[in-house]
Amino acid sequence: MEYKISNRLRLTAIVLMIVGVLGVSYSFVTSGKTFEQVETMLANESHHGGGHGEEAGHDKVADHDTHASEESHAETAGHDNAESHGAHAEVDEHTKHVNHVMHAMHKRPWAAIYVAAFFFFMIALGVLAFYAVQYAAQAGWSPLLLRVMEGITAYMLPGALIVLGIAIASGLIGHYGLFVWMDPDVVAHDKLIQGKSGWLDITWFGVRGLIFIAGWWLYRHFSRKFSIAQDNADDNKNFKKTFRISAAFLVFFLYTESMMSWDWIMSVDPHWFSTLFGWYVLAGMMVCGITVIAMITIYLKSKGLLPKVNDSHIHDLAKFMFGFSIFWTYLWFSQFMLIWYSNIPEEVTYFIARFNDYQLPFLGMVAMNFVFPLLVLMNSDYKRIPWFVIMAGIVILVGHYVDIFNMIMPATVGDQWAIGIPEISSILLFAGLFIFIVFTALTKAPLEPKRNPFIKESEHFHY
């Protein structure tokens, strides 16, 4: 069945993008505060605090331990020594604190837009991997959903280019707002980053990013082409070709996805590393991707456009949402427990920063991504109720946005985080772009891949 994007949806997407662009521009323009402005702002804040003034001062001093290793890489290793010279400590502390707050304010719009861009890109990439799995496994239940997945993966290329673009721009014009290893001054004073400079180099970073994206895009391009050619074919040649390239893509994807997650996320904390980080990001990616497949499928079905999709398909998608949520938790916990247990200073700072400054988002995210799906999606009858799946999906998506937020923010804005205009307008901007591109792509081909060799099995799919 042919789909035509409704004017209301297109208008919504455009409005979201316009509001987003306005908000993002506003937050970039207002973030460029000078030292004096920040100083007066902080002074006003502590006066307002009144009796809390003393307490607040204490917090700031205490926080410095974490920042020394976490946030202000800019102040680097020499900083610890400077601190121990007690003589001009009073003045230094003040300047350092104001500087710290000022840097965080400069970085915030960069970090906010990066988190949102990555979140929406990750949905499309997760769906692309899930799509390849359907072909590689020759799945019989899913062919009716393949066109929905193809629509979502249309966002992969623009989304990935935007993420890479922001990452590189932050190094070139953004005063190293995201990746401190892009700053030659920082590297000059940092032995650990020097040791990694063979990998963490801005040119090589860009080149490998483009190689990853090119590989993913080639798969997306050819699988889509064969999928459409299969509609009017009289044999299964196109399907077999997709089967082969899907298997090859999955191998390429698992390597490049891991490297992408080190590059684009883990390297914001260049001292820290986790060997299962690629898996962890992959798990979040898959949950979000499958959740969005379920949501768009339910939306299109409610318009009567996917008449052959039955509640067993929804049930299976919800099972995947449930399963990958548990998988995500398993990896989250594995990463956390090993670092917590071994208690090695350079590893454990990562979680100390999150427990000290990000307690609510950090623990709230575990509740939203684990406890909530576990309890809500456990019952098999609930997995077949469309509005129930949508509600659970919204919570899962918000939870995984917060997950990405927790990955990027502590290393960039540190304890100066908030959810305000920069964050929300970035989400609106990319949500609008995502809706616009995905639903435009859905109009380009019939929603039912009618000559897929497994389409009969999918139509009769019954759990």
Add this chain to the structure above:
Amino acid sequence: MEASKVIHAIYTDDDVLMAAVKKVKSAHHHIEEIYTPFPVHGLDKAMGLEPTRIAIASFIYGCIGLTVAIVMMNFIMIEDWPQNIGGKPSFSYIENMPAFVPIMFELTVFFAAHLMVITFYLRSRMWPFKNAENPDPRTTDDHFLMEIAVHDNEQELSNLLKETGAVEINLIDKAH
């Protein structure tokens, strides 16, 4: 009251069996039991059986397992012989909880799985050394057997069953 006479209708295909079950049910005959060599999807619904309650039992067993794990680890590692866990000698269960999560998870799964299997066996009246109940050994290989109670309607029933594709129809006297 159980009928003393039953008909055993034998099928050789699960799809034919499913169609037959629907037909027999729509003719308002009571199917006592069906023996199959493997689980047939949707058969319970077609027969009109009540949904299983094993999921509820499983949830309860899981909660018991979780509780056992917490109480046990608290006694062993905190109270009886306090341990310095991961270089953090806080001797508090909640602060050392990450170290106990794997055990909490394992015992939840262990209790849920084992007790659920045992419950299933007992509820199905299966225990060690019990004689097999299935009336025809071919149902363990490639045949499906439907057992229907007869209430002086033998002829009508066997005609109906023949129509549904049964390969064999036997009248069995189940006199005790």
